[in-house]
Amino acid sequence: MKALVWFTQDLRTHDQVSLSKACAENQSVQAVYCLDPSWFEYTEFGFKKTEKFRARFLLETLTDLQQSLKKIHIPLEVVFQKPEDFISNFIQQNAINRVYKMTEWTAEEQKVFHQVRKNTIQEVQWIQNYDQFLFHPEDIPFKTIAQLPEVFTEFRKKTEQLSRVRAALPEPKMPIENYREPQGKIPSLTDLGFEDFETHPNSSVPFQGGQTHALNRLDHYLFETQNLSRYKQTRNGLIDADYSSKLSLWLANGSISARTIYEAVQKFERTVTKTEDTYWLIFELLWRDYFKYISLKHHNKIFYLGGILSRAYSWKQNPQKFKQWAEGKTPEPFVNANMMELRNTGFMSNRGRQNVASFWAKQWQEDWRIGAAYFESMLIDYDVHSNYGNWIYNAGVGNDPRDRMFNIKRQAEMYDPEQNFQKLWLNQS
Ligand SMILES: Cc1cc2nc3c(=O)[nH]c(=O)nc-3n(C[C@H](O)[C@H](O)[C@H](O)COP(=O)(O)OP(=O)(O)OC[C@H]3O[C@@H](n4cnc5c(N)ncnc54)[C@H](O)[C@@H]3O)c2cc1C
Numbered sequence: 001m002k003a004l005v006w007f008t009q010d011l012r013t014h015d016q017v018s019l020s021k022a023c024a025e026n027q028s029v030q031a032v033y034c035l036d037p038s039w040f041e042y043t044e045f046g047f048k049k050t051e052k053f054r055a056r057f058l059l060e061t062l063t064d065l066q067q068s069l070k071k072i073h074i075p076l077e078v079v080f081q082k083p084e085d086f087i088s089n090f091i092q093q094n095a096i097n098r099v100y101k102m103t104e105w106t107a108e109e110q111k112v113f114h115q116v117r118k119n120t121i122q123e124v125q126w127i128q129n130y131d132q133f134l135f136h137p138e139d140i141p142f143k144t145i146a147q148l149p150e151v152f153t154e155f156r157k158k159t160e161q162l163s164r165v166r167a168a169l170p171e172p173k174m175p176i177e178n179y180r181e182p183q184g185k186i187p188s189l190t191d192l193g194f195e196d197f198e199t200h201p202n203s204s205v206p207f208q209g210g211q212t213h214a215l216n217r218l219d220h221y222l223f224e225t226q227n228l229s230r231y232k233q234t235r236n237g238l239i240d241a242d243y244s245s246k247l248s249l250w251l252a253n254g255s256i257s258a259r260t261i262y263e264a265v266q267k268f269e270r271t272v273t274k275t276e277d278t279y280w281l282i283f284e285l286l287w288r289d290y291f292k293y294i295s296l297k298h299h300n301k302i303f304y305l306g307g308i309l310s311r312a313y314s315w316k317q318n319p320q321k322f323k324q325w326a327e328g329k330t331p332e333p334f335v336n337a338n339m340m341e342l343r344n345t346g347f348m349s350n351r352g353r354q355n356v357a358s359f360w361a362k363q364w365q366e367d368w369r370i371g372a373a374y375f376e377s378m379l380i381d382y383d384v385h386s387n388y389g390n391w392i393y394n395a396g397v398g399n400d401p402r403d404r405m406f407n408i409k410r411q412a413e414m415y416d417p418e419q420n421f422q423k424l425w426l427n428q429s
Contacts, residue, residue, distance in 0.1 A: 005031040006101040010254035011061050012211040013068045015168035017129040018100035023172035031076040034083040040192050052194040053346025053380045057209035061255050064210025073179040080187045088119035103128040106384050134258035134289045139163045145297045156286045168259040203345040204241050214250035221245050222268045232280040236351045238421040248381035258285050291389030302388040307397025315367040334412035335359045337425040346380040358406035361395035368395035
């Protein structure tokens with residue numbers, strides 16, 4: 001049988017379910033990735049759906065993936081075309097019998113998948129696998145997704161107690177005869193419509209995309225520096241790379257799996273130390289899972305103005321306010337510094353994200369979806385479930401049982417008492 005692995009947000013060779021299954025079940029395996037031109041178009045809000053930071057990181061990731069796949073004798077074709085236009089033709093031209101792909105359920109991804117299937121005239125087996133979770137959907141202790149608790153703590157406690165994380169899969173390999181050179185070249189940043197740019201010297205994420213860099217970062221954060229043993233105490237930091245793991249960059253496009261991180265933390269706990277700090281990284285990965293489950297449960301409601309609560313507020317849509325917020329020109333210096341960091345680097349700390357989101361949605365009562373769409377555009381680590389899940393949570397239309405509004409001045413005093421973070425960013429353009 002001839003297989004195609006259609007890569008999406010699972011851009012790795014280690015612990016990759018679709019890839020491992022395809023290699024185990026077929027005589028021939030090829031791989032494709034489509035850079036959809038619509039990702040680089042302007043949204044209704046006047047900014048691009050994907051900005052240069054994530055675009056560059058993605059290209060680095062694909063280059064790394066192509067090299068890793070070559071080592072296991074699988075050719076990866078990367079095209080700057082819609083999957084709807086490319087994949088059905090590829091299936092036909094290469095007489096593919098089986099297509100392996102990560103299961104995705106959000107609206108845009110579903111639409112693409114259905115269209116690709118519709119365009120495929122040939123008889124093909126479509127094999128989809130959940131591969132973005134720490135705890136697999138078949139293993140969580142709730143009979144149906146509808147029974148999933150709305151409150152994080154309940155989800156976490158039951159899941160931790162009653163479920164187990166599946167073992168990470170080893171990297172598979174095909175025989176050398178399986179390999180042929182890919183036909184096309186990976187597009188450049190210019191091909192995608194951006195100019196090359198330098199990483200900002202103040203960036204707390206001066207990293208490259210790709211599995212190789214993800215695994216290096218994991219090793220650095222855990223074993224080289226042992227920063228994991230201080231994680232809970234430092235994770236609310238704002239400056240430099242090591243106050244938190246920064247693994248979100250690679251988790252978001254799947255160049256590392258949550259299971260691989262889990263196993264590394266377990267090894268650290270066995271060989272170095274096991275404390276509340278080491279546990280806390282797993283705790284945060286559970287938040288990541290939780291937002292994926294919330295999205296799986298509520299589907300498109302995570303994108304609705306009223307969120308999963310269908311709650312009506314009097315939201316405003318003031319373009320001038322948006323400009324002020326995005327350009328870091330609000331009356332709140334702490335918000336401004338965070339927005340300047342995002343604008344210059346494609347990253348913002350978790351503390352920063354909570355504050356600027358609360359300011360936008362709660363203080364200014366501006367349409368939270370515009371803030372979320374701006375994050376989607378700018379963030380290197382943009383992940384549909386984490387972004388929209390956190391935004392509805394912070395905007396009061398999601399799962400925050402306490403519906404809090406941040407006191408920005410107090411937050412700045414607590415987390416930036418010497419104003420070092422504000423000084424770092426407020427004089428930038
Ligand atoms: C408004 C808002 C929007 C956000 N948008 C995104 C997004 O698009 N993509 C994204 O990955 N994270 C998002 N987050 C969550 C969080 O801010 C980032 O995951 C975190 O800052 C990434 O840095 P880190 O890897 O160093 O995190 P660490 O503190 O080292 O945490 C380890 C990992 O745990 C997960 N995690 C931590 N906090 C959260 C959280 N609140 N929700 C979900 N997962 C979490 C991430 O995968 C992270 O890599 C958002 C948070 C807010 C408040």
